[in-house]
Amino acid sequence: SYQHLEKMLEKIDGRGYKAYQELQGQYQWKDYILSIDYVQGDPFASPSRIRVILSEDKAGFPENLYDTFYKRKGVIDFLSRTVAQNIQKFYHRVGGSGKSGLLSIGHCGQEILDRNFVVIDKKHVEARLEVGLPAAGRRILGREAKKIFFEALPKITETSLFYKNISKEQLQKTVALVEDQHCIRQELEKRNLVAFIANGSILPRESGVSQRPLKIGAIPFQSPKEYEIALELPNYGTIKGMGIPEGVTLIVGGGFHGKSTLLEALELGVYDHKLGDGREYLITRENAVKIKAEDGRSVEKVNISPFINNLPMGQDTIRFSSENASGSTSQAANIIEALEIGTDLLLIDEDTSATNFMIRDGRMQQLVQKEKEPITPFIDKVRELYKEKGVSTILVIGGSGDYFEVADHVIMMDEYVPKDVTKQAKDIAKKNQNLRKIESISKEQENPPRVLLKTSFPKGKKGVKIKSKGLEHIVYNKMDVDLRNLEQLIDSNQTNALCFILYYIMETMVDDKKTLSEIVDQVYEEILKRGLDIVSPFKGHPGNMALPRKYEIAGMLNRFRSLKIK
Ligand code: ADP
Ligand code: MG
Structure with a gap:
């Protein structure tokens, strides 16, 4: 019980940090259980992981708030943000060395993602938190720890996890929003659209480093008449906006007129956005993939022959491999890898494309004979992709009118x-x-199947250590996996999830028989069925995660420099 916790904190006060280990365990307090699952080794190490667990009859959330996947996602998102706000409000960090006095829940950005910071089901509600157990130097500050467990936590729990105490109106708004967003997604397919952008949406962001909406001087989106449609949403009611049809769509216009901003908004429309974001009712097909040139990336046995043939020195392009791909070969590989996972929509911006991959004009064709040019430019492939594979493209292009011929819109x-x-x-x-x-x-x-081999995952003397470094890097033993060009990876908790998923895949799924895409499909299906926590090796608090898409899982594997394909 909590009295026991209190006694222990008094007992270990002033002792060496290791004594904190004794706290591991579960403690009953009024209506909930505090579970101290993992205790950090010293004040500078990653913080300790704890959970607050309530039974649902105490928490009191009506079941119809979370009876579908997407509604539950909304509720969890809302409760995570509520906990974060109440930590801000009711907790003042106590001092000490290293991470002493830190108290946090996973961070939520502009997107509403499937997260594991809070769990809600018919039986219980649970919040997962990180705490830096306080110390002066390495000496335990028991009294400060008591402030966290006996003052802050009860207050935060009370104000965040009991239905009777939270803002029901705000929660209801979030649930209504995700319901509407889900409805738009379904409408896209029914109406053969690849994206919907509501009139009034705010697309530009505050700055290159902030995903918050631009506040001053933002011009709200307004659909051209020709593309304006009305959708009937369950909560919002009638909403009007631009429906972008399947096919090949060009976005043209002078420099600085908002082309890239539109495309970037479409890229992130694969996710739902929170209230007030400006992109709440901007929805793109969930499997849309941004394609870039990414010179320098590694490529392992990808069939880029639809785009590139007759490389110098007779290099293979049906099973093309490179430690250091060029702009055009990397862009071709990115497309083929996206098709391998399955996509309805490619998003391409001239700003981040290889020119020789995109166009080859009449004059250049006359000067350099086809036999001497390995690249079949995208302009000659884009229609075929749509007609034969049903893959649409939205392309930002201000620099070449050759594309007019192949465009639908x-x-x-x-x-x-x-x-x-x-x-x-x-x-x-x-x-x-x-x-x-x-x-x-x-x-x-x-297309030869790309069978993933066990030798992709070499073990070091101490086995395997996988760690995320912020949003864009994963470190596998000493090897860096560079995810900077996965632009639709947008939350560092997704990167955390990718680390666990990588470990899970290598430990349980790779058998020298399954292809990379089969493995990605399978791990994804398991996660959707049994929850994100299954990929974590930890008991109790599993570590903070947000669900990435299939494409980002494949994207990580494909950028893994020791990847081996049979
Ligand atoms: P382009 O790709 O056509 O050169 P960008 O999309 O990069 O142009 O936009 C240029 C600038 O205009 C950016 O700073 C962007 O934030 C801003 N911007 C884009 N759309 C809007 C808008 N709707 N309202 C206000 N500013 C915008
Ligand atoms: Mg641009």
Whole structure:
């Protein structure tokens, strides 16, 4: 019981930090259990992990708030943010060395993701927290610890995890929002759209380093008449906005007129956004993938032959491997890898593409013969991708009118306002005879399966250590896995999850038979069925995680420099 905890804290006060280990265990306090699952080794180490566990009859959340996957995601998101706010409000960090006095729950950004910081089901509600057990130097500050466990935690629990005490109105708003967002996602498929952008959405962000909405001078989004549709949402009611149809869509316009901002918003529309974000009702097909040139990345046995053939020195492009891919080969590999996982929509910005991958104009075709050019540019592939594979593309391009011929829709950004210029673009294409020849495409070869080999995961003397470093890096033993170009990886808790998933895959799934995409499918299915916690090796508090998409899991494996494919 809590009295026991109190006595122990008094007993170990002033002793060496190791004595904190004795606290590990569970303590009953009024309506809940405090579970101290992991105690840090010293004040500078990663903080201790604790949970607060309530039975549902005490917590009192009506079941209809969390009876679907997406509603539960909303409730968990809301409660996580509520706990964070109440820590701010009711806890003043006590002093001490290292991480002493830290008290936190996983951070939630602009997106509403499937997270594991809070658990809610018919039986119980649980919040998972990190605490830096306080010390002066390495000497235990028992009295400070008592402030955390006996003053702050009860107050935070009371105000955050009991239905009767939280703002029901705010919670209801979040649940209503995720319900509407889910509805838009379903409408996209029914109506053969790849994205919906509600009128009034705020697309630009505060700055290059902040995902918060631009507050001053933001021009709200307004759909061109030609693309305006109305959707009937269960909570919001009728909402109007732009429906971007399947097919090939160009976004053109002068520099600085908001093209990239629109594309970036579409990239993140694969996720739901929280109230007040400005992109709440901007939804993109969930499996949309941003494609970039990524020179320097490693590529392991990817069939890039649809784009690249006849490399110098007879290099293989059906099973293309490189430690240091070029702009165009990396961009080709990124597309093929996206198709391997399954995608309905590619998002491409000229700003981050390899020019020779995107275009090859008539004059260049005359100077450099096709036989001397390994690259079939994307312009000659983009229609085929749609017609044969059903994969749409949205492309930002301000620099080449050659694309007018292959586009279904051309949208011009004009001082942040989109306009339909499809007809003009098609007229211009007709009037100005193009010197360019379509580069005939050789029939695609059979795609060899990419079987993932166990030797991809070498063990060091002490086995394997996998750690995330912020959002964009994972360190496997001493090898860096660079995730900077996975632009749709947006939360460091997703990166944490990727570490656990990597470990889970290598320990339990790789058998020298399954392909990379089969493994990704399988791990994803298991997570959806049994929850994110299953990939964690820890008992109790599993470590903070947010669910990444399949594509980011594959993206991590594909960027793993010791990846071995049979
Ligand atoms: P482009 O890709 O066409 O060159 P960007 O999308 O990079 O242009 O946008 C240029 C600048 O305009 C950016 O600083 C961006 O934040 C800002 N911006 C974009 N859209 C809007 C908008 N709707 N309202 C206000 N500012 C915007
Ligand atoms: Mg741009």
